Amino acid sequence: LKTLKFGLGRVGLFRSRDLVLVSGFAAIYIGYGYVSSVFFRQFTRSLDLFFLIAVLFAVLAVIVEKPGTATLLGAVTGLIFFGTPAPAAQHIAASLVANGLVFDLYLYFTRMKRVNSMSRTHITIAAALGNLVMAIVGLLALEASGLPIPAIVWPLALVGDPIVGAAGGLFGLSVARRIRIPTAVARLK
Numbered sequence: 001l002k003t004l005k006f007g008l009g010r011v012g013l014f015r016s017r018d019l020v021l022v023s024g025f026a027a028i029y030i031g032y033g034y035v036s037s038v039f040f041r042q043f044t045r046s047l048d049l050f051f052l053i054a055v056l057f058a059v060l061a062v063i064v065e066k067p068g069t070a071t072l073l074g075a076v077t078g079l080i081f082f083g084t085p086a087p088a089a090q091h092i093a094a095s096l097v098a099n100g101l102v103f104d105l106y107l108y109f110t111r112m113k114r115v116n117s118m119s120r121t122h123i124t125i126a127a128a129l130g131n132l133v134m135a136i137v138g139l140l141a142l143e144a145s146g147l148p149i150p151a152i153v154w155p156l157a158l159v160g161d162p163i164v165g166a167a168g169g170l171f172g173l174s175v176a177r178r179i180r181i182p183t184a185v186a187r188l189k
């Protein structure tokens with residue numbers, strides 16, 4: 001799979017390691033999503049899944065350093081949800097792809113302005129914006145399918161989900177620092 005690197009005029013390919021990371025993270029998200037929906041949904045209202053996807057996107061952005069990895073993770077995970085008995089799999093898939101796309105596009109356009117600059121702030125904002133879009137797309141898809149959404153859910157989702165995304169992005173950076181060699185992550189200050 002061909003991708004543009006996070007910089008101007010550079011083209012690269014996803015390496016097999018990158019694709020293994022994406023598939024492994026998709027398995028983690030789907031596995032935890034199942035456990036969460038069965039045991040924790042009444043307590044967390046899926047905020048833990050918003051946190052986890054932001055963590056996984058941040059780790060991918062730091063380790064792989066190529067745009068498109070978050071979108072690829074969202075697409076792979078969303079497609080797998082179509083094969084599961086998950087309720088409203090189409091809204092989950094659309095939300096995950098939209099989240100990954102916004103995350104990748106924000107990082108791509110902010111990196112175009114300043115070469116080799118993916119800061120903690122950029123990751124945090126990308127995660128918050130991605131989760132905001134994920135909430136909007138998910139709620140709109142649920143409403144379009146005929147499921148009534150209580151009026152209080154919209155403001156809570158539009159405020160809470162980006163905050164959870166930002167927290168997930170920051171946690172993902174701390175995880176990436178422990179995974180990746182210290183010199184490569186040192187630029188994220």
